[in-house]
Amino acid sequence: MNAIIEMKNLNKFYGSHHVLKDIDLSVSRGEVVVVVGASGSGKSTLIRCVNGLEMYQNGSLLVDGYPMPVEEDRRLGGERELAAIRKGVGMVFQQFNLFPHKTVVENITIAPMRVHRKTRREAEATALKLLERVGLEAHAHKYPGQLSGGQQQRVAIARSLAMEPHLMLFDEPTSALDPEMIGEVLDVMRELAADGMTMMIVTHEMGFAREVADRIVYIDQGSILEIGKPDAFFDNPENDRARSFLARVLKH
Amino acid sequence: MIARFLKWSRHNLFGKPFDILLSLTVIPGFLWLAYQVAAWTVTTARWEIIPESLRILMIGIFPAEQAWRAWVAIMIIAALLGAALGCVFAFRKRHAAGLLLVLAAVIALTGSKDLTNALLTASTIAIFASGCAAISLIPLLRRALLPAGFIALIAIFAVMSPPGAGLWGGLLLSILLTLVTSIVSLPVGILLAFGRRSRFSSMRWICMGYIEVMRSVPLIMVVYWIWILMPVLAPQFGLADVVRGMIGFTLFYSAYVAEYVRSGLQAVPREQTEAARSLGMSEFDINRSIVLPQALRVAVPPLVGNVLDIFNTAPLVFIIGLTDFLRAGQMILANPQYGDRTYEVYAFLFLTYFLVGSLITFVARRLETHLARGNR
Numbered sequence: 236m237n238a239i240i241e242m243k244n245l246n247k248f249y250g251s252h253h254v255l256k257d258i259d260l261s262v263s264r265g266e267v268v269v270v271v272g273a274s275g276s277g278k279s280t281l282i283r284c285v286n287g288l289e290m291y292q293n294g295s296l297l298v299d300g301y302p303m304p305v306e307e308d309r310r311l312g313g314e315r316e317l318a319a320i321r322k323g324v325g326m327v328f329q330q331f332n333l334f335p336h337k338t339v340v341e342n343i344t345i346a347p348m349r350v351h352r353k354t355r356r357e358a359e360a361t362a363l364k365l366l367e368r369v370g371l372e373a374h375a376h377k378y379p380g381q382l383s384g385g386q387q388q389r390v391a392i393a394r395s396l397a398m399e400p401h402l403m404l405f406d407e408p409t410s411a412l413d414p415e416m417i418g419e420v421l422d423v424m425r426e427l428a429a430d431g432m433t434m435m436i437v438t439h440e441m442g443f444a445r446e447v448a449d450r451i452v453y454i455d456q457g458s459i460l461e462i463g464k465p466d467a468f469f470d471n472p473e474n475d476r477a478r479s480f481l482a483r484v485l486k487h
Numbered sequence: 488m489i490a491r492f493l494k495w496s497r498h499n500l501f502g503k504p505f506d507i508l509l510s511l512t513v514i515p516g517f518l519w520l521a522y523q524v525a526a527w528t529v530t531t532a533r534w535e536i537i538p539e540s541l542r543i544l545m546i547g548i549f550p551a552e553q554a555w556r557a558w559v560a561i562m563i564i565a566a567l568l569g570a571a572l573g574c575v576f577a578f579r580k581r582h583a584a585g586l587l588l589v590l591a592a593v594i595a596l597t598g599s600k601d602l603t604n605a606l607l608t609a610s611t612i613a614i615f616a617s618g619c620a621a622i623s624l625i626p627l628l629r630r631a632l633l634p635a636g637f638i639a640l641i642a643i644f645a646v647m648s649p650p651g652a653g654l655w656g657g658l659l660l661s662i663l664l665t666l667v668t669s670i671v672s673l674p675v676g677i678l679l680a681f682g683r684r685s686r687f688s689s690m691r692w693i694c695m696g697y698i699e700v701m702r703s704v705p706l707i708m709v710v711y712w713i714w715i716l717m718p719v720l721a722p723q724f725g726l727a728d729v730v731r732g733m734i735g736f737t738l739f740y741s742a743y744v745a746e747y748v749r750s751g752l753q754a755v756p757r758e759q760t761e762a763a764r765s766l767g768m769s770e771f772d773i774n775r776s777i778v779l780p781q782a783l784r785v786a787v788p789p790l791v792g793n794v795l796d797i798f799n800t801a802p803l804v805f806i807i808g809l810t811d812f813l814r815a816g817q818m819i820l821a822n823p824q825y826g827d828r829t830y831e832v833y834a835f836l837f838l839t840y841f842l843v844g845s846l847i848t849f850v851a852r853r854l855e856t857h858l859a860r861g862n863r
């Protein structure tokens with residue numbers, strides 16, 4: 236009952252390409268789960284299923300108490316649950332995906348105003364508070380193109396938080412950043428985790444993963460091969476593939 | 488100065504053998520032509536015909552005592568155009584100088600004895616400038632531009648209709664046709680473009696079919712068909728020829744607008760939609776506030792070019808018996824008294840079309856650089 240995400244036997248195909256295979260995974264409220272795995276193993280696909288950006292073909296997926304409709308139902312227009320789910324789930328992308336034609340504040344206020352019907356004043360007050368929280372209050376009226384990558388990503392996090400999500404998804408939030416900017420984004424995420432936000436994170440930052448994760452999920456070729464506590468996973472992985480994966484990524 | 492010109496010409500005109508050959512044939516030919524034209528303009532040509540028939544050229548056979556209606560329409564148009572330009576260009580002093588130049592040209596044309604026309608022109612220009620200034624100073628007004636455009640169209644129709652829409656003509660008709668077509672085809676084209684990527688395949692097919700059919704037949708055909716079909720399809724309305732012409736133009740150009748908007752839509756990355764979806768926004772809100780504004784940035788320069796296309800094809804309405812600018816010129820020449828002034832009249836037509844055309848092209852260019860800068 237305390238689970239915010241519950242995947243059972245979830246399968247996803249791109250045509251005949253079987254991308255996610257019998258995924259069983261549940262995430263409890265307040266938990267930070269980090270998904271790791273080689274490139275092309277299906278991490279993005281997995282995390283994007285949670286807010287319905289990707290459709291799955293069979294199995295079941297419960298998010299925040301709502302059943303996510305399978306592909307067939309969505310084609311028939313079962314989008315009501317989808318909207319309800321998305322209101323409570325935030326997502327941060329590798330490429331930030333800020334709206335370039337809107338200022339930082341507008342980026343943050345548009346969804347609360349349109350979806351939660353907040354007034355502009357309310358929404359802007361929240362936006363400024365969030366910007367303060369990510370340390371960008373001075374940039375409120377700039378356009379995304381005028382900010383550095385790290386700043387843009389922090390705005391993107393603030394934009395998601397403005398919807399007061401119960402769950403945050405992060406898909407490689409630091410992979411597009413210059414090394415000197417990774418820290419500022421990870422700091423914001425650390426704070427979020429400390430505040431008790433439920434988070435599902437795909438990342439290649441293994442040190443960060445070990446530090447913030449409650450559990451690590453290792454995925455390879457579309458299957459979850461290992462789920463465990465960070466210390467156990469990093470020091471003593473049970474699965475052979477996980478071991479060689481770690482050997483490869485930790486060498487650098 | 489002269490030395491610099493010589494140096495420049497050695498590089499650009501006489502650099503290579505082929506350049507020399509080209510320059511030696513083209514430059515004298517051009518000079519000869521320019522001399523001929525200039526000589527004709529100042530000696531042979533008898534220009535009084537232009538001021539004398541200016542009213543016909545401008546408003547066709549619209550009754551002279553009702554000309555105030557035309558002036559009101561022109562002023563509304565001026566306010567609208569000013570506002571549209573003010574969205575992009577900040578109003579500067581040199582723009583004011585340009586407007587004074589236009590005023591001087593109009594006074595020269597109408598003859599200085601007719602002060603009313605000069606005054607009316609001056610107020611039109613003032614309205615244009617204040618529309619431009621108002622919008623560039625108060626950005627919030629921009630949101631109201633498209634609705635204001637529609638209201639302006641209705642107002643123009645209301646003020647111009649009483650003497651009978653059959654009397655509309657001249658440059659004013661060309662401009663009205665261009666304006667109505669540009670404004671109405673914009674939302675229609677946007678809807679078509681979105682319909683073309685709808686989730687529902689029937690919708691997709693209908694929109695695509697419409698766009699493809701319109702794009703593969705000549706405009707004149709569509710205009711004529713609508714003209715003969717309207718009385719059959721909607722006999723109770725008894726639509727005037729002008730309105731039927733505008734409907735034909737709008738139906739035709741909406742397909743082109745849809746194509747320009749579609750290329751704009753394709754330029755918006757999928758990730759923008761995904762980000763908006765992940766925030767829980769509805770598909771309608773996403774399309775309206777995230778996708779469309781970014782698509783229009785890409786589509787605006789070709790859309791302005793489309794306005795020029797509409798203006799330049801306006802003479803085709805002669806097929807349904809309307810008297811646009813070009814036709815008004817021919818009408819004057821049909822008068823035996825003026826039969827030998829062909830060159831004067833056509834020179835004036837040419838110059839006007841050329842000026843309007845280059846103005847629109849210039850605006851499109853500036854828009855392009857402006858938007859490119861805005862994108863960062």
Ligand SMILES: Nc1ncnc2c1ncn2[C@@H]1O[C@H](COP(=O)(O)OP(=O)(O)OP(=O)(O)O)[C@@H](O)[C@H]1O
Nearest residue numbers: 249252254272273274275276277278279280281407
């Ligand atoms: N739109 C698509 N159509 C077809 N196949 C796809 C599509 N998107 C992803 N795939 C395939 O699905 C598999 C999983 O892709 P996914 O993007 O989830 O991997 P990933 O683990 O996120 O990799 P990376 O670390 O490179 O981001 C890959 O084999 C990929 O080729």
Ligand SMILES: [Mg+2]
Nearest residue numbers: 278279280407
């Ligand atoms: Mg990925």
